[in-house]
Amino acid sequence: MENSCEFAGKYSNDVTLKELRDRLAEFAEARGWDQYHSPRNLLLALVGEVGELSEIFQWKGEVAKGLPNWSCDDKEHLEEQLSDVLIYLIRLADVCDLDLGQAALTKIVKNARKYPVPAHQTT
Numbered sequence: 283m284e285n286s287c288e289f290a291g292k293y294s295n296d297v298t299l300k301e302l303r304d305r306l307a308e309f310a311e312a313r314g315w316d317q318y319h320s321p322r323n324l325l326l327a328l329v330g331e332v333g334e335l336s337e338i339f340q341w342k343g344e345v346a347k348g349l350p351n352w353s354c355d356d357k358e359h360l361e362e363q364l365s366d367v368l369i370y371l372i373r374l375a376d377v378c379d380l381d382l383g384q385a386a387l388t389k390i391v392k393n394a395r396k397y398p399v400p401a402h403q404t405t
């Protein structure tokens with residue numbers, strides 16, 4: 283479905299995890315926030331943002347893919363809350379010295395082993 287909201291340039295920019303991780307590290311450093319960005323604090327912040335994200339869907343019933351009936355303001359709010367979750371997740375992995383991108387790729391390989399593609403039925 284075509285997206286007519288001004289802000290939403292779906293996939294217009296291939297942002298890398300590294301770019302986000304570096305930008306977030308700079309952002310925290312410039313504000314003297316490294317002292318607060320401990321793994322536990324970031325985890326709690328992440329969970330808080332997941333709660334805010336959940337509130338957007340709360341009491342709405344099932345929501346159609348593509349959010350066809352949502353206003354641009356509602357979609358923008360959702361983008362912001364998803365971003366907060368992503369930001370804290372990336373920051374948490376970074377302060378734990380973990381390579382989140384590689385870890386996710388490795389996990390996908392493990393998932394594929396655990397859940398193999400079903401063989402085609404030949405009847």
Ligand SMILES: Nc1ccn([C@H]2C[C@H](O)[C@@H](COP(=O)(O)OP(=O)(O)OP(=O)(O)O)O2)c(=O)n1
Binds near residue numbers: 315334
């Ligand atoms: N110590 C902090 C505080 C904020 N942020 C960043 C990460 C999030 O992207 C955003 C969170 O900011 P707020 O706590 O102001 O939360 P919201 O943006 O959700 O605002 P509100 O709760 O008013 O909706 O700012 C951060 O990295 N470290």
